[in-house]
Ligand SMILES: *[C@@H]1O[C@H](CO)[C@@H](O)[C@H](O)[C@H]1NC(C)=O
Ligand SMILES: *[C@@H]1O[C@H](CO)[C@@H](O)[C@H](O)[C@H]1NC(C)=O
Ligand SMILES: *[C@@H]1O[C@H](CO)[C@@H](O)[C@H](O)[C@H]1NC(C)=O
Ligand SMILES: *[C@@H]1O[C@H](CO)[C@@H](O)[C@H](O)[C@H]1NC(C)=O
């Protein structure tokens with residue numbers, strides 16, 4: 001199979017007023033284009049086809065006063081911005097700034113008539129942003145998150161500043177208050193369609209979404225304005241709801257104080273993130289035992305990430321509402337056409353360890369690599385500006401699109417190849433770690449026996465001459481101590497093709513004192 005080229009650079013991505021350490025990774029990539037041979041679904045009212053930019057960004061076309069813009073879809077933020085001028089637009093005299101975890105935008109708040117997914121909205125408020133090297137004219141971003149987070153709404157301080165979906169839902173109260181999103185997968189020739197976003201409609205063939213368990217949107221404490229802005233589309237994973245490649249549940253604990261069962265992680269569904277962000281012990285359970293896996297640091301990939309062979313199939317599953325949502329192994333590890341310093345083609349664990357992203361409001365951010373495995377339904381309920389708060393609670397439904405395990409497996413082998421490994425047989429290092437008490441016990445016993453032996457020798461030697469240094473004991477002590485000591489970290493080159501003019505990125509192996517490979 002031909003490796004795909006990818007040029008990587010960070011682009012902005014949204015998480016307004018989120019704690020600044022909450023990293024949101026947006027990669028925009030250019031793989032060598034593969035023709036998207038078919039668009040499976042006929043266009044229906046309320047549906048808009050998505051463009052899949054090499055699995056790292058999904059965008060849709062809108063017009064403002066007739067001018068076309070290609071805007072990234074983002075369930076993690078709530079404002080619309082476009083780069084460049086819109087003919088005949090009106091200036092409100094206010095400005096807004098949206099701070100994303102990576103980058104940000106600011107500019108005057110304008111209004112113009114919007115055409116989005118077949119809906120016409122008059123005088124939609126948006127931020128007009130000036131083009132620069134990261135923002136090209138004709139592009140933008142549409143925030144599909146709860147309106148609490150809207151900076152435009154705040155600046156205008158009335159419903160004229162409502163985000164797009166609130167406008168759609170309030171202008172015609174017969175339009176059902178929900179959106180659905182289906183993301184395609186560019187790498188997989190058998191699933192080669194870009195994606196769809198619908199408003200108030202379910203895609204034909206996916207009607208079963210409405211009989212899936214309804215997951216309550218877990219609410220952040222709305223007592224403070226700051227917290228309101230951190231309300232995302234988020235829900236609770238089941239207890240034992242993170243299943244690693246060995247088929248066993250990963251032991252997890254939430255950092256969200258208000259969650260009553262600490263074994264339930266809070267997950268944000270965010271189409272603006274390429275790589276899902278998970279607690280580091282979850283990423284380690286997924287990838288740490290894969291032969292050749294290394295925890296690396298790449299600036300381009302925003303911190304620690306597991307690097308591993310591309311042909312190893314890593315099967316993981318998440319559970320919501322008692323239903324299993326398996327992840328396609330093509331999404332569990334991601335192919336960025338990268339080679340290490342030895343010239344080996346390497347892939348990355350898409351579920352990125354990101355303890356730095358931990359927020360008081362959630363544990364996990366499910367970006368695109370998760371979302372490609374489900375059909376996502378978000379019912380806004382009374383999360384619409386101006387709706388009576390008694391209307392209904394918002395909820396989320398997920399329909400697995402990765403349920404055919406044998407198809408996923410043969411697909412993976414066809415695309416990536418098959419390097420066998422046994423996820424249930426643990427490496428010595430893992431064993432040592434999970435049996436640390438035993439190891440220490442044995443070491444101490446061995447040490448005592450050795451001391452005994454040495455003393456015996458000493459006593460015996462004493463009979464003839466002066467005592468020697470107990471060299472055996474010293475060397476044993478040193479090797480025992482190495483269980484804790486990190487080795488000096490090694491540097492690896494990661495050669496990303498197609499990054500014209502840019503220096504080759506250098507990855508740093510993550511110095512993890514508990515890593516068995518040291
Ligand atoms: C992938 O990277 C290799 C070098 O590592 C390069 O030769 C190749 O052209 C790249 N693939 C594509 C499709 O650009
Ligand atoms: C958006 O518009 C451009 C130009 O008209 C077109 O080439 C592209 O296919 C459209 N994308 C989608 C997702 O409809
Ligand atoms: C929206 O406006 C366009 C022209 O601007 C028109 O062709 C289309 O029919 C309108 N759609 C609806 C649903 O009113
Ligand atoms: C926003 O509007 C409300 C009334 O709807 C008013 O009480 C409040 O003072 C306004 N806030 C600002 C900052 O103008």
Ligand SMILES: *[C@@H]1O[C@H](CO)[C@@H](O)[C@H](O)[C@H]1NC(C)=O
Nearest residue numbers: 046171172173174175176200
């Ligand atoms: C309002 O929405 C309903 C349901 O989507 C649709 O049938 C109706 O035509 C819409 N009315 C207007 C005026 O757009």
Ligand SMILES: *[C@@H]1O[C@H](CO)[C@@H](O)[C@H](O)[C@H]1NC(C)=O
Nearest residue numbers: 205206207208209211212399
């Ligand atoms: C829809 O769900 C029902 C019950 O959950 C199931 O019996 C049926 O086979 C499903 N249909 C499809 C097309 O998956």
Ligand SMILES: *[C@@H]1O[C@H](CO)[C@@H](O)[C@H](O)[C@H]1NC(C)=O
Nearest residue numbers: 313314315405406409421423
């Ligand atoms: C992954 O799952 C597939 C389908 O169940 C299975 O055939 C394959 O052996 C699994 N691979 C590993 C490494 O567990």
Ligand SMILES: *[C@@H]1O[C@H](CO)[C@@H](O)[C@H](O)[C@H]1NC(C)=O
Nearest residue numbers: 403404405406407408410411
């Ligand atoms: C799973 O996919 C295979 C093709 O790879 C197909 O033959 C089989 O019918 C599918 N199974 C189900 C339950 O859809």
